[in-house]
Amino acid sequence: MKDRLQPRPLRASALARLAQVSTDTLRLYERRGLLPKPGRSANGYREYPEDALRRVRVVRQALALGFTLDELSRVFRVRDQGGAPCRDVRALAGEKLALVETRI
Numbered sequence: 435m436k437d438r439l440q441p442r443p444l445r446a447s448a449l450a451r452l453a454q455v456s457t458d459t460l461r462l463y464e465r466r467g468l469l470p471k472p473g474r475s476a477n478g479y480r481e482y483p484e485d486a487l488r489r490v491r492v493v494r495q496a497l498a499l500g501f502t503l504d505e506l507s508r509v510f511r512v513r514d515q516g517g518a519p520c521r522d523v524r525a526l527a528g529e530k531l532a533l534v535e536t537r538i
Contacts, residue, residue: 443473443481453490460490467507468493470514500530 450457460480463469469489472480489510496506505526512519 441484443475443483444486445475446472446480446482449482449486449490452487453494455490455494462503463490463493466503468503468510499527500533501526 444452446457446460450460453460460469460482464471469482469486472482472486475481493506497503509519509523509526512522
């Protein structure tokens with residue numbers, strides 16, 4: 435009964451399919467600090483927590499808006515350490531908006 439209450443981890447292939455990215459992309463995000471290091475199953479497969487899907491989707495949306503992997507890595511590092519990077523995100527978003535307005 436206890437197993438039913440705990441969410442099951444997602445293997446890399448399942449997470450990649452749900453997030454519509456490749457497993458190589460997941461490994462890149464992991465190396466860049468955008469995804470925390472996943473646990474490993476007994477046979478060595480990467481196992482991500484369910485909230486990793488939300489994180490990958492946020493990264494993809496931010497990239498589409500013009501954020502870079504380095505910028506996102508800094509934001510997530512602050513967030514993962516318990517900080518609130520709201521001001522930094524607003525400043526970065528303001529820069530992105532200014533660039534778009536300049537292009538228009």
